[in-house]
Amino acid sequence: MGLAARLLEEARFSTVVLTPMPEFHRVVGIPRSVAIEYPFGRPVGDVGDSKGQREVLLETLSVLAKAEKPGEIWHLPFTWPESPRETKWQPPEMSPIVSLYLDEIKEARRRAR
Amino acid sequence: MEKSEKTVDGFRFLPPSLSAWIQTRIPEQFEGSIPWTPLSKPVNQATFSMVTSAGISLKTEPPFDMEREKREPTWGDRSYRALPKNAGEGDITVNHLHINTGYILKDINVMLPLTRMREFEEEGIIGSLAPTAYSFYGFQWENNDFLTEAIEPMARQMQAEGVDAVILIPA
Numbered sequence: 396m397g398l399a400a401r402l403l404e405e406a407r408f409s410t411v412v413l414t415p416m417p418e419f420h421r422v423v424g425i426p427r428s429v430a431i432e433y434p435f436g437r438p439v440g441d442v443g444d445s446k447g448q449r450e451v452l453l454e455t456l457s458v459l460a461k462a463e464k465p466g467e468i469w470h471l472p473f474t475w476p477e478s479p480r481e482t483k484w485q486p487p488e489m490s491p492i493v494s495l496y497l498d499e500i501k502e503a504r505r506r507a508r
Numbered sequence: 509m510e511k512s513e514k515t516v517d518g519f520r521f522l523p524p525s526l527s528a529w530i531q532t533r534i535p536e537q538f539e540g541s542i543p544w545t546p547l548s549k550p551v552n553q554a555t556f557s558m559v560t561s562a563g564i565s566l567k568t569e570p571p572f573d574m575e576r577e578k579r580e581p582t583w584g585d586r587s588y589r590a591l592p593k594n595a596g597e598g599d600i601t602v603n604h605l606h607i608n609t610g611y612i613l614k615d616i617n618v619m620l621p622l623t624r625m626r627e628f629e630e631e632g633i634i635g636s637l638a639p640t641a642y643s644f645y646g647f648q649w650e651n652n653d654f655l656t657e658a659i660e661p662m663a664r665q666m667q668a669e670g671v672d673a674v675i676l677i678p679a
Contacts, residue, residue, distance in 0.1 A: 396561050396678035398652060399644075399659045403559075404543040406663040409673040416518035416678070422534050424542040430516035436562070436607035436679050437618040448617050448624050452675075456551050456634065459673055465542035470516045479521045483608060490605045491581030492649060493526065503529035 397423035413438055413455050417468050428468040429455045433475050434484035447473070547673055549635070554672040557638040559662065560620045561646030562612060562679040563604040565589045572603040572645045584647035588658035590665065591641045593622055606647055607679050619677060638669040646679050 397419055400410040404426045414420075415438050417430035431438055431451060440448035451471065458469045475482065493500065519527040547554065563572040563585075572585045591600070597616050602609040612619045622641060628634045642665075644658040666674065 396559075396646065396676050398655060399559060399561075400674075400676050401543050402655055402659050403663055403666075403674050403676075404545050406667070407545050408663070408666060408671060409545050409547040409554075410676060411673070412676045412678065414518075414678055415516075415521070417516055418518045418534060421536065421538045424538040424540055426542055426544055430518070432514070432516040432518075432520060434521045436604075436609070437611050438677055438679075439618055439621045439624070442611050442615040442618055445617070445624065448621055449627070452621055452624050452628070453633070455675060456628075459547050460551055465544040466538070470514050472514045482521060484521060486605055486608055488605075490647075491578055492606075492647070495581040496529070500525050500529040503532050504525035507524075507528035507531070 397425040400425050409459055411455055411459050411462075413451070417470070420466070420468060424466060426465045427458055427462045429458050430468055430470045431473065432471075433473070434479070434482035436484050549672060551634055552632055553635040555636045555638055555670050556625060556634050556673050556675065557666050557669070557671045558620060558622070558625065558641045558675045558677065560641075560643050560677045560679065562602060562607070562609075562619045562643060562677075563645045564591060564600050564602050564612065564616070564620060564643040566591065566595065566599055567601055571601055574603050574605055577605060577647065582649045584649060584651075584654075585645040586648070586651075586654040586657045588642055588644040588662060591620070591622075591643060593626065593637050593639055593641060595622060595641070604645070604647075604679055619679065635672075638666065638671045640665055640669060
């Protein structure tokens, strides 16, 4: 998504990426990021939580106006009410790429310990 | 640049093994230049569009191709879909092999907040919401062809619709 933001910014649009994974900025260089610690697939807020969704979106809009230079990341203070395990954000089946790299993924964890 | 007391941990919701693996694949920091287009007018006068990478399509159009990705795990659909600003849960289907898509089917606003942005338009918080929002498919593995096949056509339609600013929301 960072590359898409860069292309649009070069095409003279002002962009902001609302992202649950702000670390990806380090890969591509994103003009403006708003980081949110919400589970993947629900970055704006939970199902039916229109008030919470509005708050996240208002903060996102405000960053478009107040960011001063490329590469800024604004971290939102909101917290998700469930533990990571309870969020059930993952797909019902392991994704094809994770299946393909499963040995490498397990090895990465062993090395990180 | 950190602007608030909380620092978001993007790895918090990932299983430890996947988290460790991703961390081996991303650099410590970005080196290079970043494009920049300042917002040309106040938010309450600007025209907005939105882009999500969640694989949302209209039921009346072909869905994003998941079957080929299941056969070829490093391939991701590079097409995109235009979505009318009044689209709701009843109009869409969602295809994405890397998230639970069920929440978006219950409330499109968790991923692509069209209802919220239409409210903001009515309330005068934004100038306007452009007629079209967009979805592509976020799994693009070491291949940037989606930029020319999906993002450039979006940019042309945004220009035609007078868009000033774009909110991008990855899944």
